Amino acid sequence: MTIHLLSADHRTQGLDAVARLGATAAHLGPDLMGAVPALRGVIVLGTCNRLALLLDAPEAVAADGLRRQVTDGLARRADLRADAVDLTAWCGTDAVSQLFATAAGLESMVVGEREIAGQLRRAMRVAAEEDTLSTDLTRAVEHASTTSRRVAHETGLAGNGRSVVAVGIDLAARHLPPLPGVRVLIVGTGAYAGATVTALRRRCVTDIAVYSRSDRAQAFAVGRGLRAVADVELPGALEAADLVITCRGLGAPVLTRQLVAPAVAGRGRVSDAAAAEATGRRPLVVLDLALTRDVEVAVGSLPGVKLIDLPSVQRAVPAAEARQVDAARRIVDEETALFERMLCGRRMDPVVCSLRSHVAELVEEEVARLRVVDGRVDAGDAARALHHLAARMLHHPTVAARAAAEAGRGQDYLDALNLLLGVEIAADLREAATPGEAR
The missing domain is CATH 3.30.460.30 (Glutamyl-tRNA reductase, N-terminal domain)
Known part of the structure; x- marks a missing residue:
């Protein structure tokens, strides 16, 4: 692999x-x-x-x-x-x-x-x-x-x-009053939508609505304490919002100039005094976080609209501290080496499985030889079966030990036992072998 x-x-x-x-x-x-x-x-x-x-x-x-x-x-x-x-x-x-x-x-x-x-x-x-x-x-x-x-x-x-969402919101905040009083409309319920809600909440934003063409807005809103916006309510939600954040990225713009222009015009015709104070002198800030634009470029040319797109966010990203990046790179190097060692070990999985299967077959053969009387096995028969199993399992290692010694590779054999059986058991076996025998 x-x-x-x-x-x-x-x-x-x-x-x-x-x-x-x-x-x-x-x-x-x-x-x-x-x-x-x-x-x-x-x-x-x-x-x-x-x-x-x-x-x-x-x-x-x-x-x-x-x-x-x-x-x-x-x-x-x-x-x-x-x-x-x-x-x-x-x-x-x-x-x-x-x-x-x-x-x-x-x-x-x-x-x-x-x-x-x-x-x-x-x-x-x-x-x-x-x-x-x-x-x-x-x-x-x-x-x-x-x-x-x-x-x-x-x-x-x-x-x-630190995130694209956080940088984008901070960029948008430059064109808005203090964020806790801002009305936000999130368009889309994809991967970035949840991160957007989290980033807004960290900045004490409480008035958050969500719209989705896929009808997922209701479920997304209920799980997060937001207000869901239906299709027929979208123009009004755009008119009322101070900040619109889009994060769909499905390949076609959802906010077109034709849709946004009436909402922007409506913001200038608000009759309610409180609403006029809240929205009348603010631009509509639109933050498009989608790679494939959710907002038509032409929306940015509308009077009273500030469009911030992904390239704008990219230019505003602060540099990370070099010392922290170096520390992270060292961690990546350590974990890569650890993973590679683990993969090398996994390459022996077929060998381990084959070894276990071989031993299981030997056990099954010995079990089949036992005489069962009234659901019980005589202790002597069980002991003989275990001894026979041990003899069968040790036959090849025993023959190989003698062959290794005869070929002058006794030390290689002992080293192999150290790998196979572990240090403690291998140490006991080493003590049993004289230097001449292990030669």
């Missing part, structure tokens, strides 16, 4: 390229499994700043050939030329290290953000539902989650709610 990681992200390929490829993510795992028969497993991780493919393939599969097949498949789905799909590739230990660094937020737009770890776990659940999840990919993602928690616990990177 070899783990491969192919990725397009905000730093290397840019947000536009990620958006084009991200639009192909639906059902991508099963399609890749069908197009590339050598694959044993696929996890597709799509976020606001990356599309990453975690692949499990046999060791005999060449990394370059696998990358080419996957790239060709993505190009066809995105209706692009193959040479226009530029994926960064890692293989083996490098892929594991990159996965762990990604889960720890070290490759995120906001270094140290925690949302990515949850997104990775959700991607694994989707892979399980689509039957593209392999055992080794499961182990890799679980260990990546462990690495993420360790980085969060042992460094300060995750402090102060």
Whole structure:
């Protein structure tokens, strides 16, 4: 087994390229499994700043050939030329290290953000539902989650709610009065919606409504103490809101100029004095956190609207402290080495299973030889069966011990016993062998 990681992200390929490829993510795992028969497993991780493919393939599969097949498949789905799909590739230990660094937020737009770890776990659940999840990919993602928690616990990177959502809200706050008095409308109930509610609550925002075209708004709102907005209520909710945050990213804008313009005009015609004071002199701030825009670009040109999109958030991201990043990188290196050792151990699983099966067969054969009278076995018969079993199990090791000594490899045999039986038992056996006998 070899783990491969192919990725397009905000730093290397840019947000536009990620958006084009991200639009192909639906059902991508099963399609890749069908197009590339050598694959044993696929996890597709799509976020606001990356599309990453975690692949499990046999060791005999060449990394370059696998990358080419996957790239060709993505190009066809995105209706692009193959040479226009530029994926960064890692293989083996490098892929594991990159996965762990990604889960720890070290490759995120906001270094140290925690949302990515949850997104990775959700991607694994989707892979399980689509039957593209392999055992080794499961182990890799679980260990990546462990690495993420360790980085969060042992460094300060995750402090102060570092995330794309947090940076976006702080950017929006520059154009708003104190946030505790702001009315917020969240559009979408996807992966970022929950993080958005959490970030708003941390800033003491209490007036939060949620709208979703998928009819999930009611369930999302009830579970979080929010107000759900129906389709017919959306224009009024836009008119009343001070801050609109969109986080759907389903490929087509949900907030169009045609929808938003009347709401903005209505904000200037509020007759109620309190409402006029609350909304009349404020811009409508729209924060679009979706990779594939939820808000038409033309909305930003409307008078009284301040549109903040993902590239704007990217430019506003504060730099992480180098010392904390270095500490996180060391943790990733340690956990990568630990995972690789674990994988090496797992490669012996078939041997262990075969060994257990062999011993179980011997036991069953001895049990079959026993005479059972009235549901009982004579103690003497049981003892003889156990002695016979021990003799059978020790026959080959005994013959091998003598053969090793005759070949001058007695010490090699004793060293092997140390590995097989453990230090204490092997030490007793070493004492039983004179230097000449172990030669």
